[in-house]
Amino acid sequence: EVQLLESGGGLVQPGGSLRLSCVGSGFTFSSSAMSWVRQAPGKGLEWVSGISPAGGDTPYADSVKGRFTISRDNFKNTLYLQMNSLRVEDTAVYYCARKTSGAAPFDYWGQGTLVTVSS
């Protein structure tokens, strides 16, 4: 059974930092492209960043470029999102999601972790 388990969310002040993690199991993590997708309270889905299976390709949404960094450790089956210079508008549930290739749907999603940016 495929599982994606996010962690690391919490309350942080504007300008602060947070690192999210997502552990994958039940599939070959090292062969899967991964992404972070977020959902602000009561809003729709917004793709944040993605990473290729080997980690060499890491696109970002314009809204987070220069502030967030995506990475992965294929030995630990873990995806990361380092979030710096956080803003109130970054408040959202952050989901990790898997897809089989670059241009493909997200076939598995985690349950999400809530990030709240507030003073």
Add this chain to the structure above:
Amino acid sequence: EIVMTQSPATLSVSPGERAALSCRASQSVSSNLAWYQQKPGQGPRLLIYGASTRATGIPARFSGSGSGTEFTLTITSLQSEDFAVYYCQQYHNWPPSTFGQGTKVDFK
């Protein structure tokens, strides 16, 4: 960036009835269109990809159609577990992959 527009925002349906949800792309995405279902407190679940192919384990009452810029998700004979929010997503021009704003299917 391709903009995805879903309609209606809310669809009120009775159990056993048919629901048709629309999704329009601002430019052609060919058949690179997916539909997801999301229930409160849960991550989205992939229903349809390639505009019309059901994902693993998805019941036959869910079907997708369309290509280019106009797409439809049809749910025949709605069950109680189908009341949720549905999102379309294009993955034709990536990055970024873009989602519609969602259609909530609720009880009439």
